[in-house]
Amino acid sequence: MSDFICSQCQKPVPDPEKNLWVCGSCGSHSRLGWQQRLTITADAGTFNEFDSGMRSGNPIEFPGYEEKIEELRKSCETGEAVVTGRCTIKGFPAVIGIMDSRFMMASMGSVVGEKITRAIEYATANKLPVIIFSASGGARMQEGIISLMQMAKTSGAVARHTEAGQLYISIITDPTTGGVTASFAMLGDIILAEPGVTLGFAGKRVIQDTIGAVLPERFQTSEFVGEHGFVDTICCRSELPDMIAKIIKLHGYKGGQ
Numbered sequence: 001m002s003d004f005i006c007s008q009c010q011k012p013v014p015d016p017e018k019n020l021w022v023c024g025s026c027g028s029h030s031r032l033g034w035q036q037r038l039t040i041t042a043d044a045g046t047f048n049e050f051d052s053g054m055r056s057g058n059p060i061e062f063p064g065y066e067e068k069i070e071e072l073r074k075s076c077e078t079g080e081a082v083v084t085g086r087c088t089i090k091g092f093p094a095v096i097g098i099m100d101s102r103f104m105m106a107s108m109g110s111v112v113g114e115k116i117t118r119a120i121e122y123a124t125a126n127k128l129p130v131i132i133f134s135a136s137g138g139a140r141m142q143e144g145i146i147s148l149m150q151m152a153k154t155s156g157a158v159a160r161h162t163e164a165g166q167l168y169i170s171i172i173t174d175p176t177t178g179g180v181t182a183s184f185a186m187l188g189d190i191i192l193a194e195p196g197v198t199l200g201f202a203g204k205r206v207i208q209d210t211i212g213a214v215l216p217e218r219f220q221t222s223e224f225v226g227e228h229g230f231v232d233t234i235c236c237r238s239e240l241p242d243m244i245a246k247i248i249k250l251h252g253y254k255g256g257q
Contacts, residue, residue: 006030008196020237029194029237031174033076034083034100037133041241042087042096049085050119056080056111062142072103081106081136084119089131090245092255095123097132101175105137108180112140113150116184120157120168129167129248134185138178151183158187167251169244172197172222172231186230190247192240193222193231200225 004016006023007030013023020040021030032040038047058065073079081103087096097119099106106112116132123130139147161168170188175198182201193199200220208215218224225231235243249256 004030022237028196029174031101031135033102034078034098037098037173038083038087038096040237041098041131041133041244042089043091047085047087047096049083050122051084051115052079054079054111054115056109056143058142059110059146060142060144062144065142068104076100076103078103080111080115081108082112082115084115086122086128088255089248090241090256092129092245092248092253094129094131094244094248095119095126097130099133099135099173099180101135101137104140104142106135106180107137107140107147107178108150108154108183109140109143109147110150113147113153116150116154117157120154120161120184124157124161124164124166127164127166129169129251129253130161131169131171131244132184132188133171133173134176134180135173136176136178136180136185138180148179151179154184155187158184162189167248167253169247171235171240171244172199174198177201177203191231192233192235192243193226194237194240195222195234197222199231 004013006013006028008028009026011025021032082097082099084097097116120130158168168188170185170191172185172193176185177200198220199222204215204220222231222234226234
């Protein structure tokens with residue numbers, strides 16, 4: 001694979017696939033598509049996708065919405081901004097969800113919320129851990145109030161999974177904001193984050209204008225949020241599969257290599 005340029009330091013990253021799209025010069029973790037994330041995380045040949053044919057409508061008749069969705073389906077090779085399914089990770093069976101920021105900034109509309117909810121419900125029924133890689137610009141404005149309803153729906157599914165005594169690991173990737181942050185992304189039993197991730201609800205400028213104060217330079221980074229107790233640990237991409245497997249094992253699930 002040819003080199004690509006790091007978006008942070010503008011230096012070339014040689015052999016990006018081998019280096020997991022992490023810059024060797026500044027350590028920046030580039031955003032990944034769902035296919036790249038799945039390859040890095042799941043054991044080869046073990047992924048079985050859920051609800052691949054699910055499609056959203058245009059509930060508020062937003063101009064050009066259907067055409068945009070169709071264009072992104074082709075370019076991202078997926079029906080929506082999240083891919084869900086069952087797989088094994090280092091030999092441990094799990095349900096996985098991967099949000100793809102290329103698809104309308106992984107905004108959460110009706111299908112994204114429904115797919116995540118169904119995946120969690122499947123895990124609850126089958127006594128499996130849930131692993132969700134979040135990356136989102138928030139609720140999808142093109143679906144109006146229906147997009148906001150997904151916050152309660154996904155949060156309810158997480159609550160039922162927790163009440164059933166099952167494990168949910170939330171992994172924050174760049175960026176995770178808005179209604180996704182305000183719902184399932186921050187409800188994990190264990191919350192991990194990649195380095196340098198933008199993590200927050202409202203934008204920094206909105207907050208500054210609201211409270212009339214200048215915020216710290218590192219505000220809304222995964223490191224800043226972690227220092228204030230909202231993320232359990234920052235984990236480099238190369239270490240994530242082993243970290244996930246270790247956490248699953250510690251919670252008493254069977255399997256493993």
